[in-house]
Amino acid sequence: MGVNAKIEFPVIEFRPSDLKRGTDGWHRLCKRVREACETFGCFEAVYEKISAKVREETFELMKELIAVPVERKQKNISPLPYHGWVGPCNQVSLLYEGFGLEDASNYDSVKSFTQLMWPDGHPRFCNTLHTMTTQIEELNKLIWLMIIDSYGLGEKWESVMINYKSLVRFMKYMAPPPGEYEKGLFAHTDKPVSTIICDDQVSGLEIDVNGQWIKLSLSPSSFCFVVGDPLKAWSNGRLKAVNHRVIMSGEKDRFSIATFAIPVEGTIIKAPKELID
Numbered sequence: 627m628g629v630n631a632k633i634e635f636p637v638i639e640f641r642p643s644d645l646k647r648g649t650d651g652w653h654r655l656c657k658r659v660r661e662a663c664e665t666f667g668c669f670e671a672v673y674e675k676i677s678a679k680v681r682e683e684t685f686e687l688m689k690e691l692i693a694v695p696v697e698r699k700q701k702n703i704s705p706l707p708y709h710g711w712v713g714p715c716n717q718v719s720l721l722y723e724g725f726g727l728e729d730a731s732n733y734d735s736v737k738s739f740t741q742l743m744w745p746d747g748h749p750r751f752c753n754t755l756h757t758m759t760t761q762i763e764e765l766n767k768l769i770w771l772m773i774i775d776s777y778g779l780g781e782k783w784e785s786v787m788i789n790y791k792s793l794v795r796f797m798k799y800m801a802p803p804p805g806e807y808e809k810g811l812f813a814h815t816d817k818p819v820s821t822i823i824c825d826d827q828v829s830g831l832e833i834d835v836n837g838q839w840i841k842l843s844l845s846p847s848s849f850c851f852v853v854g855d856p857l858k859a860w861s862n863g864r865l866k867a868v869n870h871r872v873i874m875s876g877e878k879d880r881f882s883i884a885t886f887a888i889p890v891e892g893t894i895i896k897a898p899k900e901l902i903d
């Protein structure tokens with residue numbers, strides 16, 4: 627690639643008519659998803675099945691979450707790193723704040739999290755968040771199925787699919803001082819199997835494409851799918867675990883939601899034999 631070559635970041639439309647497994651549209655989609663994950667380690671999925679209303683409401687409710695007193699935020703703890711609340715700090719960034727909701731598609735988990743933040747309850751938060759996280763998990767399963775089908779493993783999808791639970795992180799990145807840009811999250815590859823990120827249209831997420839940082843501007847109905855280290859291992863190195871980071875600039879705070887697929891404890895990540903030569 628020449629120095630000035632324009633990088634075409636993959637934006638893949640998930641049209642409802644193409645989401646029927648076995649159709650020509652499905653196979654075309656599987657191929658594009660696989661190529662994007664092999665070349666870039668991520669792609670933007672335009673997915674309108676998650677309604678704009680649920681998405682907007684979720685981001686509104688996140689602002690209420692950020693506003694709860696810090697003593698309550700500190701109750702969002704976990705023995706696992708990055709599974710609980712992390713406030714602005716030097717290890718991550720002074721612009722960063724994030725909450726962790728474990729086993730997020732389980733209604734009781736969402737309810738316990740809600741109860742911790744609002745002891746008097748907040749049913750709208752609980753129900754909206756549960757709807758959003760369940761639908762994102764559905765999207766994650768769909769993408770995994772596309773990857774599995776694209777490698778010709780569709781018939782044994784149940785045995786090759788990694789058993790996981792969703793961890794959702796709600797994040798706020800504060801705008802940097804006027805006229806400056808600053809790191810919101812250091813460069814890393816994801817340790818979960820895969821991640822689905824959406825934001826409130828304030829960009830900041832950057833991905834490393836052959837040593838060049840590309841800033842993504844996700845559309846209001848888009849989600850960014852990111853391949854993590856275990857998925858790279860599962861694919862025997864075919865899929866790329868992409869390096870990414872968050873850089874903040876401009877005057878607006880950024881809100882994002884990342885849904886991580888965390889392997890169930892004791893799970894062994896193993897490449898299917900068909901992917902080993």
Ligand SMILES: O=C(O)CCC(=O)C(=O)O
Nearest residue numbers: 797816823831872882884
């Ligand atoms: O907030 C974002 O856009 C990215 C978050 C991320 O990469 C992470 O939490 O691992």
Ligand SMILES: [Fe+2]
Nearest residue numbers: 815816821870
């Ligand atoms: Fe990440």
